[in-house]
Amino acid sequence: MQDFETLLRGSSETHGHLCPGQAVGVRMAMLGCRLIGLDEPASRDQIKKLLVYVEMDRCTSDAVAYTTGVKLGRRSLKFMDYGIMAASFVNLETGKAFRVISTEESRDLAQSYAPEIADKSARQLEAYKRMPDSVLFRVQQVEITVPEEDLPGPTRFKASCSRCGQVVRDRREVIKDGRLFCKACADDVYYYDAREVTWPDMNWAPKETHHAEENQIKGCRGHRTGP
Amino acid sequence: MLKKIRLKDAVGTALAHDITEIRPGEFKGPAFHKGHTVCNEDLCHLQKLGKNNLYLIDLEEDEIHENQAAAILANALAGEGIAWKDEPHEGKINLLAATDGLFKVDTTALAAFNMVDEVMCATLHNHTLVKKGEKVAATRAIPLVMKRVAIERAAAIARQNGAVLAVKTLRQAKVGLVITGNEVFHGLIEDRFAPVLSEKVTTLGSKVDGIVFAPDDEELISQAIANHLDRGCDLIMLSGGMSVDPDDVTRKGIRMAGATEMNYGSAVLPGAMFLAAYIGEIPLLGIPACGLYHRITVLDLILPRILAGEHIGKADLAFLGHGGLCKDCPECTYPHCPFGKTA
Numbered sequence: 001m002q003d004f005e006t007l008l009r010g011s012s013e014t015h016g017h018l019c020p021g022q023a024v025g026v027r028m029a030m031l032g033c034r035l036i037g038l039d040e041p042a043s044r045d046q047i048k049k050l051l052v053y054v055e056m057d058r059c060t061s062d063a064v065a066y067t068t069g070v071k072l073g074r075r076s077l078k079f080m081d082y083g084i085m086a087a088s089f090v091n092l093e094t095g096k097a098f099r100v101i102s103t104e105e106s107r108d109l110a111q112s113y114a115p116e117i118a119d120k121s122a123r124q125l126e127a128y129k130r131m132p133d134s135v136l137f138r139v140q141q142v143e144i145t146v147p148e149e150d151l152p153g154p155t156r157f158k159a160s161c162s163r164c165g166q167v168v169r170d171r172r173e174v175i176k177d178g179r180l181f182c183k184a185c186a187d188d189v190y191y192y193d194a195r196e197v198t199w200p201d202m203n204w205a206p207k208e209t210h211h212a213e214e215n216q217i218k219g220c221r222g223h224r225t226g227p
Numbered sequence: 228m229l230k231k232i233r234l235k236d237a238v239g240t241a242l243a244h245d246i247t248e249i250r251p252g253e254f255k256g257p258a259f260h261k262g263h264t265v266c267n268e269d270l271c272h273l274q275k276l277g278k279n280n281l282y283l284i285d286l287e288e289d290e291i292h293e294n295q296a297a298a299i300l301a302n303a304l305a306g307e308g309i310a311w312k313d314e315p316h317e318g319k320i321n322l323l324a325a326t327d328g329l330f331k332v333d334t335t336a337l338a339a340f341n342m343v344d345e346v347m348c349a350t351l352h353n354h355t356l357v358k359k360g361e362k363v364a365a366t367r368a369i370p371l372v373m374k375r376v377a378i379e380r381a382a383a384i385a386r387q388n389g390a391v392l393a394v395k396t397l398r399q400a401k402v403g404l405v406i407t408g409n410e411v412f413h414g415l416i417e418d419r420f421a422p423v424l425s426e427k428v429t430t431l432g433s434k435v436d437g438i439v440f441a442p443d444d445e446e447l448i449s450q451a452i453a454n455h456l457d458r459g460c461d462l463i464m465l466s467g468g469m470s471v472d473p474d475d476v477t478r479k480g481i482r483m484a485g486a487t488e489m490n491y492g493s494a495v496l497p498g499a500m501f502l503a504a505y506i507g508e509i510p511l512l513g514i515p516a517c518g519l520y521h522r523i524t525v526l527d528l529i530l531p532r533i534l535a536g537e538h539i540g541k542a543d544l545a546f547l548g549h550g551g552l553c554k555d556c557p558e559c560t561y562p563h564c565p566f567g568k569t570a
Contacts, residue, residue, distance in 0.1 A: 103342075112334065116542060131339070135339045135384055138380070
């Protein structure tokens with residue numbers, strides 16, 4: 001694993017700014033990986049052994065993801081919407097898992113660790129570099145059962161909604177009264193009052209195809225851009 | 228795990244902890260000790276102490292009694308020059324100075340330690356001069372029974388820089404004094420600085436090896452410093468010539484003598500124009516004229532720290548600001564006053 005300062009620089013560039021949460025996140029990931037015995041989590045032979053559950057969508061989560069190399073789209077990063085500054089690190093090979101929790105008291109202690117810095121954010125950033133892990137974090141060894149449908153790798157499960165026909169992957173379907181629905185049809189979604197619309201430049205695509213010209217003449221396009 | 232039992236059912240069981248009795252103005256201490264087997268004769272006394280129920284302890288594998296916890300905490304807190312005995316008194320362990328010297332507290336680690344739930348440590352102020360056997364701190368776990376891991380984390384926090392508490396013995400310095408000023412050098416007035424500084428030095432167990440008088444001339448001041456160094460002095464103290472007047476050239480003399488580090492100005496009154504400089508590892512302290520008028524100045528805060536082996540830098544002088552204002556009381560009670568108590 002790269003040294004802390006190098007990781008922090010890369011993490012803040014990826015995230016968009018350098019902030020105290022970046023320092024906490026990089027250190028949280030370094031500690032988590034150390035505890036589960038992965039010294040180069042982003043390397044080709046270790047990345048498939050690692051799962052990380054982040055419990056907040058804050059700066060710290062980006063730093064954890066950057067440092068470990070886990071990604072939402074690779075299913076190695078799981079977002080648990082708890083609003084808690086914590087992340088769990090799972091070694092899929094050994095089954096060992098540790099939950100690393102950022103302590104609330106570390107915020108109050110920033111003044112003690114970097115008293116010469118007046119600006120609050122700069123003081124926290126510096127203090128979070130100086131604090132030992134024992135002050136910055138609490139750690140729990142935890143047991144995590146990862147359901148088969150949550151594992152990285154090819155899609156193992158697909159089903160179709162009995163109402164709208166939508167294909168639902170990874171067992172995210174809902175069974176109601178013995179029928180299988182997608183979450184939208186089961187009224188278990190974040191949006192409401194959905195109405196299908198058209199939009200300007202509907203036929204844009206990043207790459208022209210040989211068929212494009214013919215299709216444009218016919219007034220339609222024949223290719224799809226997604227799976 | 229703690230199990231509550233009614234007092235009348237407690238006869239024959241062992242007390243889980245010391246039971247404290249307080250008689251205002253007369254006595255505070257354990258009326259009954261941990262492990263004492265409760266008998267019928269005790270019931271009335273216990274009731275008078277407000278006890279109608281007692282705890283029975285059945286420790287789980289991951290739990291720890293307050294007395295064991297206090298010993299783990301004391302062991303982690305105690306550094307060089309600190310003594311303690313594994314004899315908790317009402318769950319508390321006192322930490323004592325194992326030697327005369329300067330008591331030092333890692334105040335940041337202490338704050339982090341005390342932010343852990345269920346533990347505490349209270350200390351004297353950082354940089355207090357203490358005598359062997361003097362109580363400097365006390366620690367305890369707060370609940371009667373707690374998780375072992377919380378205590379071990381608190382102990383790790385206490386050890387983040389070695390230990391939170393230490394007593395450093397003062398070295399016996401060979402001090403060279405340089406008394407500057409034309410008025411003294413030419414005999415216009417009698418010097419009163421040398422006796423004041425000599426007393427402060429000898430009170431702390433060091434000795435004045437030589438006193439050189441110099442006029443307000445940077446070259447002669449520089450030579451006086453060089454003479455002391457040649458004779459083997461390992462601490463130089465210079466008086467006068469520290470302000471902003473054109474005749475005040477002591478700082479120039481110190482620089483000319485080869486100072487490798489100069490920290491001029493402290494956030495202390497009296498003592499704003501104090502200087503801590505170094506030639507290599509040898510400290511040079513420039514004491515402004517306030518040292519003649521005030522019984523206690525910044526020098527009294529810094530000299531013990533120098534003798535305890537601290538390197539005094541800009542931040543050390545700056546951080547004295549909070550608490551660095553002497554109240555000029557008609558009757559000085561230092562060190563039993565807020566002066567110099569920075570944290």
